[in-house]
Amino acid sequence: MTRETHQLQARDVSFGYGGADIVKHQDVDIPTGRVTAIVGPNGCGKSTLLRGLVRLLKPTSGEVLLDDESIQGLRSVDVAKVIGLLPQNPVAPDGITVADLVGRGRYPHQGWFRQWTSEDDLAVEQALRVTNTTDLADRTIAELSGGQRQRVWIAMTLAQNTDLVLLDEPTTFLDIHHQVELLDLLVDLNRGSARTIVMVLHDLNLACRYADHLIAMKEGVIVGEGAPDEIVTAELVTKVFELECQVVPDPVSRTPMIVPLGRHHR
């Protein structure tokens, strides 16, 4: 079960939920083997774009391409072997243990009548290990803290053993300590096994620090794309977030750091 590298692109895609399109005629190229962060204000369509890329939404125009093939034409389980997604609000069934929940990530690798195999055991074990949740394996989800819970969900997504891992606001509800811990973990995953990571992030400074590639969106349109230190300027932030600010180098990582200028601090 060697993981291959796969390429995810979108050509002229629009996505919506029945009404007006939320994402409008955009081209996207996800850099293979890198960490990409999608940023933008609330309601700009960043989660919609992410959900569309993993075909939770059908495009109203254009198409999403996985290795140059339209993703709509592929079988659902085949897509699920290549792209994993951690949604914004997954539901943990009552009473389920960590190991069992992580095991459900093996679904696309199992057939209708195939029993649980040692390969599944190995995948679960590795997912627990890299997310540092092995000690929690026999606990129930209800017993865990928010940070632990989020690591367990990531473990489930990793057990799926996909080349691409997409995460929809994985740091929401986490305090700053656990946000940093989680982003460190995602970068480890990217460096350790060349997984392509795509995440929607709220915190622009953390996005600049952790992402190799930034996609900035506003009102359903990509307004800036590239390496953070190349594209993040005061003008871009003002345009995207309608916020006056200064951009200075982060004293630790040297990546761009946004210092907002509120009405009281100009």
Add this chain to the structure above:
Amino acid sequence: MTLTETIETTSPFTGRRERRRRETAVTVVLLALTATLFIATMMIGSYWLKPWEVVASLLGIADDPSVDFIVRDLRLPLAASGLAVGLALGTAGIVFQKLLANPLASPDFVGISQGAGVAAVLSIILLHLGAVAVSFAALGGALVAGALIYALAWRGGITGYRFILIGIGVSEFCVALTGYVLARAELFDAREAMTWLVGSIGQTGALQLRILLGALIVLLPTAVVLGRWLSVLELGDDAASALGVRVEVARVSLLAVAIVLVALATAAAGPVSFVALISGPIAIRIVRTGGPVLLPSALIGASLVLGADLIGSHLLPVTLPTGVITGAVGAPYLIWLLATVNREGRGG
């Protein structure tokens, strides 16, 4: 990089194997309980039989015409009906609850049983139909109610919340209509209709029983196999589709199986209340691993119906129909559920 290279030693946690062992053990114990109650139903009566007499007669290894008459002709239909109705309700209940992510979302609360009820009452009171025709009317009523709820709840997909609310609406409409028809009925017809509405495995006809058993042979294994979808669907729609499940196909198939099971069970015995509501949660609490509970839930349903019939027929000073006993057990549970479910935040 392969997984087998990165991991040299084998699993440090044995939890999975222990949990599977527990799930198997629970299923075996429930199977034994169901079998015991099934045989007990055929032992007890105005003429008591020994368990081996029942088993020997069922298997055709003893040749005692009077025992054969009591077991096969008098008591087997009742026991088989209790078993089949319980299995069907137990399965359908847990499928609804898991699929709609709500312990209150059992088919007897979201209008399926009430659809059967209004059709049965109309056919008894207005059309004066016989027992077989009444149960076909009930079957039709349940299927129409199920299809109606599904169609009304559909907005490019189904959410559990909307399905439940519309189901409650359909349920209330059916109950109101049933009440109106009953109020206008002749006393004799009204009594007959009320007897049907209470639900009892004693009223199952031979034909209805055969149809229900035939359906169970196909649908019970189908439900267990489709249960694989349930275990992923309960993580939420987004997670399920990201794992490769075609969510709508899975949901329609599972709901269809459950609706047909409830419809046939209700057609056979009337709306035996609360069995579908309580079987699943009991199964979840007994199994306790968060693993698959379809089969345990089906067996608990069967045990509840058979047990309720034994109590109603033999343990009380007056003979009571199955539905009264299950109601007496189920109602306190419902109150407890209503009092606690929203505290856990998943009551919708």
